Amino acid sequence: MTTRTCAIIGTGAIAGAHAEAIAALPDRARLVGVVDVRPDRAAAFAATWDVPTYPTAADLLDAQRPDLVHLCTPPGTHLPLALECLAAGASPVVEKPPVLSLAEFDRLRAAEADAGVPVATVFQHRFGSGAVRLRRLLAEGLLGRPLVASAHTLWFRDDDYFAVPWRGRWDVEGGGPTMGHGIHQFDLLLSILGPWSSVTALAERQARPTDTEDVSAALVRFRSGAVATVVNSLVSPRQTSQLRFDFEHATVDLEHLYGYTNANWSLTAGPDVTSAWESDPADVPSGHTAQFTAVLDALDAGEAPPVSTADTRVTMEFVAAVYASSFTGRTVARGEITEGDPFYASMAGTGAPWLRQPAR
Template identity: 50%
Template sequence: MSPQGPKTPLRTAVVGAGGIARGSHLPALRTLAEEGETEIVAAVDVDGAAVRTLAEEFAIPYASTDLDAMLAEVRPDLVVLCTPPAVHREQSVAALKAGAWVWCEKPPCPSLADYDAVEAVEAGADSAPYASIVFQHRFGSGAAHVRRLLREGAFGQPLVAHCQTTWYRDTAYYAVPWRGRWATEGGGPAMGHGIHQTDLLLDLMGPWSEVRGMAARLVHDVETEDVSTAQVRFADGAVATVVNSVLSPDEVSRIRIDCERATIELTHLYGYRNADWRITPAPGVGDEEAAAWQDFGADEPSSHLAQLRALAADIRAGRRHPTSGEGGRRTLEFITALYKSAFTDTTVRAGDIGPGDPFYTALHGDAPGWAPADAATDNAPTNDAPTEEAQA
């Protein structure tokens, strides 16, 4: 698809009629539709009753249970995937081949092999469209402000960081059959819950070089882990800890970066505003400079809407979105490395995992005690996956 004109709405199809579509994507799309940026033209779900109800509720003119038929008949500019990770690969490939851009919910894919298969479709084209991932925490005004100051060197060298996603999920959450399984939830808290904070940490800190991880099942009877920790070294020498848990009654999402000239802290739960950031200057930093650091500008909360605005601009310009290609892969590679390190008791370096490595094709890596009994077929995409994405 060629770049859109400035006043032409992006004809958008939503795939998946579950909670994430209703609660996050469709409200954001409707807001941009009111501004003339998007037009919601189709909805698809394997559950016919669910997709018809969704279409009626949101006044969507086309509803179908057949993704391929919708792509052929409607020819959307943008396909928004609100489906489980097991089907992200096949749906992304189908949409790209039909000439549509893709915005895919996290987790992006169950494996690096799946992600690279989507990338191969892009690489085979002369130009756009591209597939991108929902990593909305990169797009709030707070992250934009801090990222700019870090890139400019205002805070000096980043030295020590901490990334924490410590949430709580009870037994009722895991009573839903598809949760806690590698194939259908895409992983435990490292993949399905902490991925947003991890992605933001990597976006702010830059390339990572090695990871040393641990994982455990301490409470829940699941295939995946319910807690993980990691020690990380970045390419510039900085070190960090990453903690992901669904065992924490006092729920919080937090990033802290200690630099030579300041400490940056972000504390929130599922989304942040400017007020959730704090910058503490080191002794010797001038009052005027420190005051300038506190000017975050207009408050744009981290949200699907904030990212969708940026994505729409990129589509119109025909350029890659920041969470597309390598910009999305590096986060999945990091999480894959965390799992490999945890399950093999080794340090894993960036670039270590590729074709031929069992962790390249499955996050459990066929590791004893972690791989499901039906590991040979458990990661195959299916068309009868649940419609509602894992709870954020």
């Protein structure tokens, strides 16, 4: 195994999870520097993790030549920083949402191909042992066909949360809970149920002082024939993250908030499926360490690190389809949003209806 050098750009709250994941694998990864637009915050973070700070990403990349750069900055900065990393030969590990639009994402994929350096998106819920086990049993045929599913991210963010200048704005955050909050849950749903085929959705601004939505709901058809509901909310006082999968031979439930262990999963099934489910005692939480371990495993094997840009584009196209269906009132098929479509260039597309309404 190779010890990879890592850097972090953006030392806000989520950066701590990245630093902890690096520190949890000391024989395989080493943090070598950090950058933040606020020097005081960068200095405090660097002191905690005993690493140097640099004034800019360019300075860090030139001084350290890191193998991996964890991008923990606001979404609107992800694309230019990722492009800068790729040009320097460093693999970006990008927090969600990776970019602001499908157009930006395709630009990132093109740069990845030109550089010959892989990009990984942080979708850590794919990597907990419960999700790994579920995908395995489904692939082995023990669960039968997927029939019905749901992914509901019911969270609460008050008005003060949106006082941060980049939150709640299409131009710098890219969207509301569909883009930046529920994306973890429905990315996990998509990783299990496979290719989606169409989306019928609505999005509303119910209560928050934002340009983006604070609630969305979608009905999804999958190529397998399964159907699912996906609900994303920031106005739900009793917070929960819920997924349910009804297969021919089992129901599998997951309820947690921001991360799960095996204890958060439940199974309703016959003895054969139950025995297979319980046969793997491993309990890996769905955190950044689980995904970072998988990233390092893939790099050591000479493979693209998960979650690859090919995988991430499926989820990003789903987000665009939710907004397109919500704002046009039509069902959107996978593959329909292409260059020239307003929802390709921006998740806001033709514009949120509440922003088109004249002021009262």
